[in-house]
Amino acid sequence: MSELFSPYELGTLQLKNRIVIAPMCQYSAKDGNASDWHKVHLGHLLLSSAGLLTLEATAVESVGRISPHDLGLWSDENEQSLKRVLTEVRQYSSMPVAIQLSHAGRKASSHVPWAGGQLIPVEQGGWTPLAPSAVPHFPSEPAPAALDRKALDRIRDAFALAAQRAHRIGIDAIEMHAAHGYLLHQFLSPLSNLRTDEYGGSLSNRMRFPLEVFDAIRNAIPISMPVGVRISGTDWVEGGWDIEQSIVFADELRDRGCTFIHVSSGGLSPMQKIPLGPNYQVGMAESVRRATGLPTVAVGLITEPQQAEDIVASGQADMVALARAILFNPRWPWHAAAALGGQVEAPAPYWRSQPRGLSDLFGDIRFGQR
Numbered sequence: 001m002s003e004l005f006s007p008y009e010l011g012t013l014q015l016k017n018r019i020v021i022a023p024m025c026q027y028s029a030k031d032g033n034a035s036d037w038h039k040v041h042l043g044h045l046l047l048s049s050a051g052l053l054t055l056e057a058t059a060v061e062s063v064g065r066i067s068p069h070d071l072g073l074w075s076d077e078n079e080q081s082l083k084r085v086l087t088e089v090r091q092y093s094s095m096p097v098a099i100q101l102s103h104a105g106r107k108a109s110s111h112v113p114w115a116g117g118q119l120i121p122v123e124q125g126g127w128t129p130l131a132p133s134a135v136p137h138f139p140s141e142p143a144p145a146a147l148d149r150k151a152l153d154r155i156r157d158a159f160a161l162a163a164q165r166a167h168r169i170g171i172d173a174i175e176m177h178a179a180h181g182y183l184l185h186q187f188l189s190p191l192s193n194l195r196t197d198e199y200g201g202s203l204s205n206r207m208r209f210p211l212e213v214f215d216a217i218r219n220a221i222p223i224s225m226p227v228g229v230r231i232s233g234t235d236w237v238e239g240g241w242d243i244e245q246s247i248v249f250a251d252e253l254r255d256r257g258c259t260f261i262h263v264s265s266g267g268l269s270p271m272q273k274i275p276l277g278p279n280y281q282v283g284m285a286e287s288v289r290r291a292t293g294l295p296t297v298a299v300g301l302i303t304e305p306q307q308a309e310d311i312v313a314s315g316q317a318d319m320v321a322l323a324r325a326i327l328f329n330p331r332w333p334w335h336a337a338a339a340l341g342g343q344v345e346a347p348a349p350y351w352r353s354q355p356r357g358l359s360d361l362f363g364d365i366r367f368g369q370r
Contacts, residue, residue: 001341001342002309002337002340002341002342003018003309003312003313004017004018004019004305004308004309004312004313004320004336004340004342005017005018005336005337005340005342005343005344006018008051008295008318008319010052010173010226010228010259010260010295010319011173011224011226011259011260012224012225012226013052013096013172013173013226014096015051015052015096015319016049016051016095016345017049017050017051017333017342017344018051018308018312018318018319018320019050019051019052019308019319019320019321019322019332019333019336020050020051020052020054020262020297020299020319020320020321020322021045021048021050021052021053021054021321021322021323021326022054022262022299022321022322022323023054023055023056023057023100023175023177023230023323024056024323024324024327025056025057025066025070025071026038026041026056026071027066027067027069027070027112027113028041028069029069029070029071029072030069031062031072031077031078032059032062032065032070032071032072032073032074032075032077032078033072033077033078033081033082034071034078034081034082034084034085035081038071038082038085039085039088039089042055042085042086042089043089043092044330045326045330046089046090046092046093046095046097047092047093047330047346047347047350048095048326048330048331048332048333048334049095049331049333049334049337049344049345049346050095050322050326050333051095051096051319052095052096052097052098052173052319053095053096053097053098054097054098054099054100054175054321055071055097055098055099055100055171056070056071056100057070057071057100057102057104057177057182058070058071058072058073058099058100058101058102058162059071059072059073059074059102059103059104060072060073060074060101060102060103060155060158060159060161060162061074061103061154061155061158062074063108063109063127063129063130064102064103064104064105064108064130064155064158064183065104065108065109066104066107066108066110066182067109067110067111067112067120068109068120068125068126069112070104073099073101073162073165073166074158074161074162078165079165079168079169082169083168083169083170086169086170086171090170092347093347094345096172096173097170097171097172097173098171098172098173098174098175098226098228099166099171099173099174099175100175100176100177100230101159101162101163101166101174101175101176101177101217102177102182102183103130103155103158103159103177103182103183103184104129104182104183105129105130105131105132105144105181105182105183105184105185105186106129106130106131106135106136106137106144106183106186106192107129107137107181107182108127108129108130109122109126109127109128109129119137119138119141119142121142128142128144128145129144129145130144130145130146130147130151130155130183131144131145131146131147131183131186131192132146132147132183132186132187132192132193132194132195132199132200132209133146133192133193133194133195133200134146135192135194137181137269137270138270146195152199152209152212155183155213156209156212156213156216157216159176159213159216159217160216160217160219160220161220163217163220163221163227164220164221166221167221167222167225172225172226173225173226173227173228173259174217174221174225174226174227174228175227175228175229175230175262176210176213176214176217176227176228176229176230177230178210178229178230178231178232178249179230179231179232179262179264179265179267180230180232180264180266180267180268181232181266181267181268181269182267184209184210184213185231185232185241185267185268186268187199187206187207187208187209187210188206188207188210188241188245188249189206189235189240189241189268189269190206190239190240190241191235191237191239191240191241191268191269192268192269193206203245203248207248207249207252210249211252211253211256214227214229214253214256214258215256218256218257223257226259226260227257227258227259228258228259228260228261228262228297229250229253229258229260229261229262230262230264231246231249231250231261231262231263231264231288232246232264232265232266232267232268233246233263233264233265233281233284233285233287233288234246234265234266234284235265235266235268235269235272236265236266236269236272236273236274237268237269237271237272237273240268240269241268243284243287243288246263246284246288247287247288247291247292250288250291250292250294251291251292253294254292254293254294258294259295260294260295260296260297260318260319261285261288261289261292261294261295261296261297262296262297262299262321263281263284263285263288263296263297263298263299263317264281264299264300265281265284265300276301277301278301278302278303278304278307279298279300279301279302279307279311280300280301281298281299281300281301282298282300282302282311282316282317283316285297285298285299285316285317286298286315286316286317289315289316289317289318295318295319296317296318296319297317297318297319297320297321298311298316298317298319298320298321299320299321299322299323302320302321302322302325303325305335305336305339305340306339306340308320308336309336309340334346334361337361338355338358338361343360343361343362343363344361344362345362345363346361346362348365348367351365351367352367
């Protein structure tokens with residue numbers, strides 16, 4: 001039996017297999033509101049037969065958006081628009097849905113990637129990004145505004161309120177974004193956090209605000225709703241955040257009721273040197289899993305069915321996440337099940353697509369016509 005296609009319990013959430021669709025920004029919202037594009041996009045992914053779909057990085061306040069077109073969950077209008085989209089597309093799939101809650105910090109106010117992805121100056125319609133310290137992402141950029149105590153409290157509470165909104169509209173799990181150089185990662189890394197108060201300096205101080213945010217999220221929603229965290233296992237820069245610090249952070253999260261850790265890397269500094277290649281981040285997921293015992297998601301250039309199967313079967317991670325690979329092929333889990341001898345749940349109108357010789361790919365199905 002394929003390990004990749006074996007069921008898994010993520011806290012109280014029952015997953016039909018170990019394939020996770022990773023959060024992928026679409027930059028297609030207006031004022032944070034989900035659009036018709038999200039119906040098309042999420043509809044594709046919900047028919048993929050993965051075990052879990054994670055919605056894109058969703059801003060908890062307007063100034064926390066990466067771009068002016070990011071999805072948000074800070075207002076009633078945001079909540080209603082996302083509920084409307086999810087209600088329409090989820091009627092065709094039983095796949096659980098998680099959401100990644102995020103604040104971009106100093107990487108906010110950016111053009112969308114297909115317009116270059118660089119900082120939008122205030123005079124061109126952008127806004128002043130916020131950060132732990134007044135240190136820009138690129139040295140040539142204006143410095144972000146350093147957060148004071150009042151702003152920290154506001155952002156912490158915004159994460160909690162967004163989690164409550166997610167619970168109200170029927171989302172099944174939360175992923176707190178503390179990776180890829182966004183705000184919570186900026187607090188963790190000594191490269192971006194130069195504070196001299198209780199939120200900077202030592203590792204315990206740098207972890208303080210992300211842990212406060214996690215506690216606020218965890219306490220804002222029922223204990224039955226899983227809450228996990230996306231981390232960058234390393235900055236890939238000497239003197240920055242690394243896997244040893246990640247394990248300490250994951251230990252603290254576990255003790256606070258964290259359900260899973262999703263291990264990525266990089267994104268904080270333009271000085272990063274990433275050794276790209278298949279499985280290049282899997283070893284970090286394995287290290288976190290072995291050191292903490294937390295359910296762990298591995299991601300990054302996992303493109304082939306046997307590759308994903310081997311990661312799970314060998315115990316390197318409990319789940320594998322796909323991003324660009326599943327955008328390119330939204331039926332990736334079907335093809336993986338066919339290759340590995342697994343089964344997937346497909347919608348009835350697609351049953352006739354089952355290839356000859358794979359009569360149980362979609363389970364015990366029967367159909368006919370005249």
